Amino acid sequence: MFLGIFELKRWIIFAVLISALVFGNSYDLNAEEKIRVLIVDGQNNHAWKATTPVLKSILENTQKFQVDVATSPPKDTKGFHPEFSKYAVIVSNYNGNEWPTETKNDFIKYIENGGGLVVVHAADNSFPKWPEYNKMIGIGGWGGRNEKSGPYIRLRDGKFIQDTSKGRGGSHGQQHDFLIESRNSEHPIMKDLPSKWLHVKDELYDRLRGPAENVTVLATAFADPKKGGSGEIEPMLMVIPYGKGKVFHTTLGHSPEAMKCVGFATIFARGTEWVATGKVTVPIPSNFPTLDKTSTISIPSTK
Secondary structure (H helix, E strand, O other), X not given: OXXXXXXXXXXXXXXXHHHHHHHOOOOOOOOOOXXXXXXXXXXXXXXXXXXXXXXXXXXXXXXXXXXXXXXXXXXXXXXXXXXXXXXXXXXXXXOOXXXXXXXXXXXXXXXXXXXXXXXXXXXXXXXXXXXXXXXXXXOEOOOOOOHHHOOEEEEEOOEEEXXXXXXXXXXXXXXXXXXXXXXXXXXXXXXXXXXXXXXXXXXXXXXXXXXXXXXXXXXXXXXXXXXXXXXXXXXXXXXXXXXXXXXXXXXXXXXXXHHOEHHHHHHHHHHHHHHHHOOOOOOOOOOOOOOOOOOEOOOOOOO
């Protein structure tokens, strides 16, 4: 028996409503569509005017993403309220003043309902007194963070543990090339990547601390004391669930030059796809860094 036209329309409407209830977030991604991404910037102690175009180019060059940018006012964030629900992923290149309460509440709701978040480098310095943001990012640094902010994540006997020792939250030594080591080769973001690869000159964040809840560490680096580091194996790449949403946190990416590392670019794109879809189709390029050789992509200068 065939449905009449009015019955068919009614069933279509019903299916759409059910889908909205099940998936929560209002963003709807069809297989043929590019993944919509919003980069948030406008305040940062790092050179966001130079790094945001690199992040945007990395994603757009994969042909898998459509990228917009929301730039906050330079100081007062009153009235800053991006439409998060229009996007599958929010990329934070932001480290600045608190957002308005309504914006923060909408951001929480967006992630809880299935939105994706990618936290890049100094974005994990943001909002030290915002509990929900710190749960999203797992661990962060600076902004007065200390043992009251939560534990460090430390590697002991092959396992990651929470270290509640007293101490600062956030530091780094001098910039240098350093080795990244995979700690979860089966995760979609990391699958088929080299187990160790050399990252270009960058800030190696150490002593990050926070709630550290449900954090899966994907990769680490040794913060060499000879370079001013902590002497610990530090988390560099992480994923964290938050409600129905997913968060990918990379501590890498201090400068445009650091972001042009093929390793950073590849994993940033793969992480962005994963928080949006739960899958990764971004390929691993043949010039991916090796154990003893860095590799960079060519993007026109943004300076």
